Amino acid sequence: MPSSAMPATGRPVDGHAPLAISATRLRKSYGDKLVLDGIDLHIPAGSVFALLGPNGAGKTTAVKILSTLIAADPGSGALHVGGHDLAVDPQAVRAAIGVTGQFSAVDNLITGEENMLLMADLHHLPRREGRRVAAELLERFDLVEAASKPASTYSGGMKRRLDIAMTLVGNPRIIFLDEPTTGLDPRSRHNMWAIIRGLVADGVTVLLTTQYLEEADELADRIAVLSDGRIAAEGSAEELKRIVPGGHIRLRFTDPAAYRHAALALGEFGRHDESLSLQAPCDGSQRELRSLLDQLDAVGIEADELTVHTPDLDDVFFALTGTGTGTGTGTGSGTGTGTGTRLPDQQTKETVR
Numbered sequence: 001m002p003s004s005a006m007p008a009t010g011r012p013v014d015g016h017a018p019l020a021i022s023a024t025r026l027r028k029s030y031g032d033k034l035v036l037d038g039i040d041l042h043i044p045a046g047s048v049f050a051l052l053g054p055n056g057a058g059k060t061t062a063v064k065i066l067s068t069l070i071a072a073d074p075g076s077g078a079l080h081v082g083g084h085d086l087a088v089d090p091q092a093v094r095a096a097i098g099v100t101g102q103f104s105a106v107d108n109l110i111t112g113e114e115n116m117l118l119m120a121d122l123h124h125l126p127r128r129e130g131r132r133v134a135a136e137l138l139e140r141f142d143l144v145e146a147a148s149k150p151a152s153t154y155s156g157g158m159k160r161r162l163d164i165a166m167t168l169v170g171n172p173r174i175i176f177l178d179e180p181t182t183g184l185d186p187r188s189r190h191n192m193w194a195i196i197r198g199l200v201a202d203g204v205t206v207l208l209t210t211q212y213l214e215e216a217d218e219l220a221d222r223i224a225v226l227s228d229g230r231i232a233a234e235g236s237a238e239e240l241k242r243i244v245p246g247g248h249i250r251l252r253f254t255d256p257a258a259y260r261h262a263a264l265a266l267g268e269f270g271r272h273d274e275s276l277s278l279q280a281p282c283d284g285s286q287r288e289l290r291s292l293l294d295q296l297d298a299v300g301i302e303a304d305e306l307t308v309h310t311p312d313l314d315d316v317f318f319a320l321t322g323t324g325t326g327t328g329t330g331t332g333s334g335t336g337t338g339t340g341t342r343l344p345d346q347q348t349k350e351t352v353r
């Protein structure tokens with residue numbers, strides 16, 4: 001949905017979901033360092049939006065502003081969260097949201113249950129209600145056994161679960177998760193994804209930041225890539241993958257003679273003499289793959305290894321943020337997603353002769 005079709009007030013347009021979060025020309029500088037250079041975010045209610053970007057891109061800064069912890073610069077446009085104007089009614093915004101910061105809010109000196117009850121007090125829940133909510137969340141986050149132990153004894157994954165459970169005490173309809181799975185092992189990360197999906201199934205809106213492109217791919221309806229204070233691209237994972245040049249097939253040989261024969265037979269392929277590999281653009285379809293294998297069969301050659309690479313979010317990230325070398329081989333320049341994004345010129349990708 002083009003962002004221009006959505007108002008900043010949180011009202012639905014043309015039957016679309018209302019906006020849970022909307023920011024226009026969001027700006028923030030620290031001294032003479034410009035961190036956010038007028039970004040626009042329009043996040044429909046009940047969706048997951050991922051903010052991706054390298055270290056220092058301004059993800060936490062955006063989360064802090066939208067959750068009222070710090071102020072945007074004057075000159076920013078309208079900022080609405082949960083239908084409330086941040087500049088006019090920050091208290092109403094606070095009542096509508098939950099925030100799990102990049103760094104844990106868990107108090108290590110008290111137990112998990114005491115942390116939960118502290119949050120219930122902060123939300124002014126009546127004592128009995130606070131105990132009920134705490135018990136229910138501890139159960140839901142698989143922390144019943146650990147509930148009476150000091151949080152200092154929890155593993156990183158348990159602490160992160162407690163952190164999010166604490167965020168949910170006030171039953172917020174919009175939650176900010178700043179790098180919810182950083183430092184978690186793969187199983188804990190998958191558990192956290194299940195928790196986030198559960199929240200979304202309940203109609204909660206989630207704005208998450210992440211360093212893990214796979215995480216954005218798994219969870220997010222829309223993804224924005226922050227780079228140099230601006231949104232370099234925004235779209236669904238599929239839309240973003242389309243802006244980097246395509247996939248390829250790579251064939252590797254151990255026998256130099258077979259490699260040379262294959263290179264001759266397949267003429268137009270990219271050669272990489274050192275690794276005895278050949279590479280060609282491919283959309284990953286069965287048809288293209290079959291055609292290639294048929295050509296090899298025709299000259300009686302078999303590759304020792306065949307890999308099909310389709311573009312992933314890593315490719316998008318590297319292409320848009322210019323932070324390193326991806327695993328892909330794109331060489332062309334892409335055109336935009338629905339937002340009209342263009343790839344910057346500085347693609348830093350492995351190229352093969």
Ligand SMILES: Nc1ncnc2c1ncn2[C@@H]1O[C@H](COP(=O)(O)OP(=O)(O)OP(=O)(O)O)[C@@H](O)[C@H]1O
Pocket residue numbers: 030035053054055056057058059060061062102
């Ligand atoms: N209070 C502050 N004073 C001065 N500079 C700050 C302050 N907070 C953040 N910055 C700077 O703003 C930039 C953006 O920081 P931010 O924490 O938003 O990045 P981030 O995208 O969350 O990075 P990371 O992935 O490392 O968490 C960085 O250059 C940081 O040094």
Ligand SMILES: [Mg+2]
Pocket residue numbers: 059060061102178
């Ligand atoms: Mg951060």
